[in-house]
Amino acid sequence: MKKKIRIGGGAGFSGDRLEPAVVLAEKGDLDYLVLECLAERTIALAQKRKQADPSKGYDPLLERRIRSLLPHLVKNKVRLITNMGAANPLAAVDKVLEIAKELHLSVKVAAVTGDDVFGQIDPAQQAMETGRPLKEAGQLLSANAYIGIDAILPALESGADIIITGRVADPSLFLAPMVYAFGWETDDYDFLGKGTVIGHLMECAGQITGGYFMDPGKKDVPNPAQLGFPIAEVSADGSAVISKVNGTGGVINLMTSKEQLLYEVVNPHEYYTPDVIADFTSVRLKEIGKDMVHVSGGGGKAKPATFKVSVGYQAFWLGEGEISYAGTNALQKAKLAGQIIEERLKDRMDDLRVDLVGVNAIFRGAFDQQIEPAEVRLRVAGRAQKMEVASLVGEEVEALYTNGPAGGGGARKYVNEIVGIVSVLLARGLVVPQVTVKDI
Structure with a gap:
């Protein structure tokens, strides 16, 4: 030893x-x-x-x-x-x-x-985090x-x-x-x-x-x-x-x-x-x-x-789009761009979030902006059950090049399938x- x-x-x-x-x-x-x-x-x-x-x-x-x-x-x-x-x-x-x-x-x-242990779990079992049956979370993956x-x-x-x-x-x-x-x-x-x-x-x-x-x-x-x-x-x-x-x-x-x-x-x-x-x-x-x-x-x-069991499920599709505004009036341009996207997509997404990175993306406006920023990155994220619907977010943000405020640049768009995680307990003997x- x-x-x-x-x-x-x-x-x-x-x-x-x-x-x-x-x-x-x-x-x-x-x-x-x-x-x-x-x-x-x-x-x-x-x-x-x-x-x-x-x-x-x-x-x-x-x-x-x-x-x-x-x-x-x-x-x-x-x-x-x-x-x-x-x-x-x-x-x-x-x-x-x-x-x-x-x-x-x-x-x-x-x-x-x-x-x-995918074959051993019961879809009717309640998830520890939500108290709801696993089968209600979405399509189970793992x-x-x-x-x-x-x-x-x-x-x-x-x-x-x-x-x-x-x-x-x-x-x-x-x-x-x-x-x-x-x-x-x-x-x-x-x-x-x-x-x-x-x-x-x-x-x-x-x-x-x-x-x-x-x-x-x-x-x-x-x-x-x-x-x-x-x-x-x-x-x-x-x-x-x-x-x-x-x-x-x-x-x-x-x-x-x-x-x-x-x-x-x-x-x-x-x-x-x-x-x-x-x-x-x-x-x-x-x-x-x-x-x-x-x-x-x-x-x-x-x-x-x-044993604790980690259960993965197909949660939703996430569409994202980003674009930057810089120089004079950057903040107001970014705000207007965000309002345009909200108006265009508000009835299409299960959930939509508009962030002005560096201004309100983390604290959601809890702190006042004391100084007018010289540059702002607009990020829009939308949740949908279908990929083609989630893709609209990035498409609309990219369209701001010629359909939004002056001076937008550096647009990016992404679509990702999001996997959710919940937990259950399983007897050791299984x-x-x-x-x-x-x-x-």
């Missing part, structure tokens, strides 16, 4: 930067690298890609990430755990093996499946349970170098290697709570190293363009030191750590995960050096009897994780 392991947090969402993970794999002296790349809406969109092409449905950046990381992972014997499998972990495994073959590298890759370490541990025990999952709770990606390396029991909720605290601190990658924290002149972060991502050196007693690779940008201190600790935590006494109901109230943070914070404390109690291992 190891006394310490080093885990790197190489991504905090699907579109995160690629370079920090490579730096971690190359210079972080890691045992494990975790890439957390999945959000609620991300997996619903992945399910749509899989429906269109059964060989797809994994993270769009998987190929680029793996191609840049694989030589360093193999050379430095770093095991990778990631939820980049999204809606199709099995196809993701095949793609990784294909890349490994091209690079003449030998790897063992495991797919963790079973989170897709249903994925937040599974935990019980699904990942068999993959670690298989000796897989790379473990690719679908929907797994974010802290579980980090907790699983702790349980595996230290031999913690899966019903020792004190240890699982401590490990979940560490996983939660790491799951958003650059947020704990100064990303999102930075505020110029108030909370300055050195060299933010080269922001480094975090490393957790975890001890068998459930404590850890959070740091980053020397020479990378960013900062790790009490402020960045406390902000991340409280991120998305509604009740610090009871933070629900599939592994444990964690208690954050006894967590202790201490700066022990430059960009080094010691984490201890935390705990937990028995895991929930149900979720059966599986591990598939392949190598080359």
Whole structure:
């Protein structure tokens, strides 16, 4: 049994930067690298890609990430755990093996499946957010349970170098290697709570190293363009030191750590995960050096009897249009342009919103504009059930070139299908994780 392991947090969402993970794999002296790349809406969109092409449905950046990381992972014997499998972990495994073959590298890759529970949900069940039956939300697209370490541990025990999952709770990606390396029991909720605290601190990658924290002149972060991502050196007693690779940008201190600790935590006494109901109230943070914070404390109690399930549905089509006005009388021109669009579309859209970006787009007029702006960006957004109706928004905004106030420029138009997300609970017995291992 190891006394310490080093885990790197190489991504905090699907579109995160690629370079920090490579730096971690190359210079972080890691045992494990975790890439957390999945959000609620991300997996619903992945399910749509899989429906269109059964060989797809994994993270769009998987190929680029793996191609840049694989030589360093193999050379430095770093095991990778990631939820980049999204809606199709099995196809993701095949793609990784294909890349490994091209690079003449030998790897063992495991797919963790079973989170897709679309066939197990009841459309009559009430959504947690609305209290209304799922079937009333719209056409259902996906249903994925937040599974935990019980699904990942068999993959670690298989000796897989790379473990690719679908929907797994974010802290579980980090907790699983702790349980595996230290031999913690899966019903020792004190240890699982401590490990979940560490996983939660790491799951958003650059947020704990100064990303999102930075505020110029108030909370300055050195060299933010080269922001480094975090490393957790975890001890068998459930404590850890959070740091980053020397020479990378960013900062790790009490402020960045406390902000991340409280991120998305509604009740610090009871933070629900599939592994444990964690208690954050006894967590202790201490700066022990430059960009080094010691984490201890935390705990937990028995895991929930149900899994949370994220259900995606087809919500509506969103049409958008933008155009700029600049110079003398810019604000009044933008207002008039917005009024013209409202008059033309008010009876065609389910909902229509007109924003003057920089004037009222965020605060909706709660603050008076003290100075006449020299430039204003008009944005119009409309919601409709049909794509062709939503498209009218961008068309009408573009038509302002010759059918609106003088001087409009830089028009853009967009139409997107919007996926909505609601949640339900599902009995654990209805979720059966599986591990598939392949190598080359």
